[in-house]
Amino acid sequence: MIPLVINLGERSYPVFIGRETLPELGLLLKEAGITGSILMVTDATVSGLYGESCRKYLESAGYSVTPFIMEPGEESKNTGMVGKVYDAAVEAGLDRSACVLALGGGVVGDLAGFAAATYLRGISFAQVPTTLLAQVDSSVGGKTGVNHPRGKNLIGAFHQPRLVFIDVAVLNSLPEREYRAGLAEVVKYGLIGDRQFFEWLEQNFEGLLARDPASLIYAVKASVQNKAAVVEADEKESGKRKILNLGHTFGHALEAAAGYKHYLHGEAVLIGMDMAVSLSEKLGLLDGEFAGRIKKLLRLSDFAPPPSGLTAAEVIQKLVYDKKREGEKTVFVLPSDRGEAVLYADPPENLIREVISRYIEK
Numbered sequence: 001m002i003p004l005v006i007n008l009g010e011r012s013y014p015v016f017i018g019r020e021t022l023p024e025l026g027l028l029l030k031e032a033g034i035t036g037s038i039l040m041v042t043d044a045t046v047s048g049l050y051g052e053s054c055r056k057y058l059e060s061a062g063y064s065v066t067p068f069i070m071e072p073g074e075e076s077k078n079t080g081m082v083g084k085v086y087d088a089a090v091e092a093g094l095d096r097s098a099c100v101l102a103l104g105g106g107v108v109g110d111l112a113g114f115a116a117a118t119y120l121r122g123i124s125f126a127q128v129p130t131t132l133l134a135q136v137d138s139s140v141g142g143k144t145g146v147n148h149p150r151g152k153n154l155i156g157a158f159h160q161p162r163l164v165f166i167d168v169a170v171l172n173s174l175p176e177r178e179y180r181a182g183l184a185e186v187v188k189y190g191l192i193g194d195r196q197f198f199e200w201l202e203q204n205f206e207g208l209l210a211r212d213p214a215s216l217i218y219a220v221k222a223s224v225q226n227k228a229a230v231v232e233a234d235e236k237e238s239g240k241r242k243i244l245n246l247g248h249t250f251g252h253a254l255e256a257a258a259g260y261k262h263y264l265h266g267e268a269v270l271i272g273m274d275m276a277v278s279l280s281e282k283l284g285l286l287d288g289e290f291a292g293r294i295k296k297l298l299r300l301s302d303f304a305p306p307p308s309g310l311t312a313a314e315v316i317q318k319l320v321y322d323k324k325r326e327g328e329k330t331v332f333v334l335p336s337d338r339g340e341a342v343l344y345a346d347p348p349e350n351l352i353r354e355v356i357s358r359y360i361e362k
């Protein structure tokens, strides 16, 4: 397999993308120079589906494997669970040659990566993402971390993996809702600078919805390539990397206003991107024809309805006032006519209100 390479100097690493390639995992880890034992961090659902086969392929390449299995879901992404990963690592006698391997979605990847970043001041880390969101977004780029009771992803570190291994065949078992939530992040890459990919998505979205293997491989590769270009230009998010947050300012506000229980992250981002398109059009950054095309594409995925009782004022509260209290600007990433995304701080509040109300009050 010929990998894509994330070029970050001495922290560069390969991303292998294929289908039904899991048997090759052990060999590729060897080629990446991983020599020590492996702590395989996963969740109970993924473990039940792929844990045993993954372990078998690693052991047949000569690795000693210690599994760590956590409860699935965002609730597990906390410092207490990281402590349990450290306990398992100490118990297994893992030394600095060891590698933490994340087998799962973004929750497993973020938590396992943070454990790898901090155990013995940092050991090797490998990502085997099993959700679409993790394959196209969270497994590449080195952001790791866990939640704090006061906020999401407040504790973390930048720690790049040594290897990312993507087998799109594992997506066949992903529940439809999780799959569609991941598609939102795929569409994002068509709106932040890759006009050709946008046009490809317009032509091939039905195939993607049907999980057509060739379409999936193409879309995952294009997404990873686009993410790589951004991460290579701005590894630690001091500037350009912020454009990856397209749809996230509105999306996070929706998630927070709905109490984090109602939407999957990608569902909120999808609606957030639609709002960003409307806002961009109102600000004159996007002409009506292109805005219409983007909206048509976004609406090929169904929008999750708002929870009953949610008001536009509650979303605006999360979006504007909470930030203002902290003295921050509210920065939006907006798609523009040039096919690229631009950053826009503190747009007029009446426009924000109109855009949110259109979704909430429909």
Ligand SMILES: NC(=O)c1ccc[n+]([C@@H]2O[C@H](COP(=O)([O-])OP(=O)(O)OC[C@H]3O[C@@H](n4cnc5c(N)ncnc54)[C@H](O)[C@@H]3O)[C@@H](O)[C@H]2O)c1
Residues within 6 Å of the ligand: 043, 044, 045, 046, 049, 072, 073, 074, 077, 104, 105, 106, 107, 108, 110, 130, 131, 132, 133, 134, 137, 138, 139, 140, 141, 142, 143, 144, 153, 170, 171, 172, 173, 174, 175, 178, 265
């Ligand atoms: N580090 C980053 O750059 C980055 C970027 C975006 C999101 N994130 C983080 O990612 C997390 C969300 O990730 P997610 O959407 O992958 O959620 P997740 O890890 O919770 O996975 C979603 C669900 O799918 C199940 N699952 C995973 N793979 C499966 C498979 N192949 N078949 C069947 N079921 C499967 C899981 O058990 C879980 O119940 C959030 O915590 C978010 O903060 C991180």
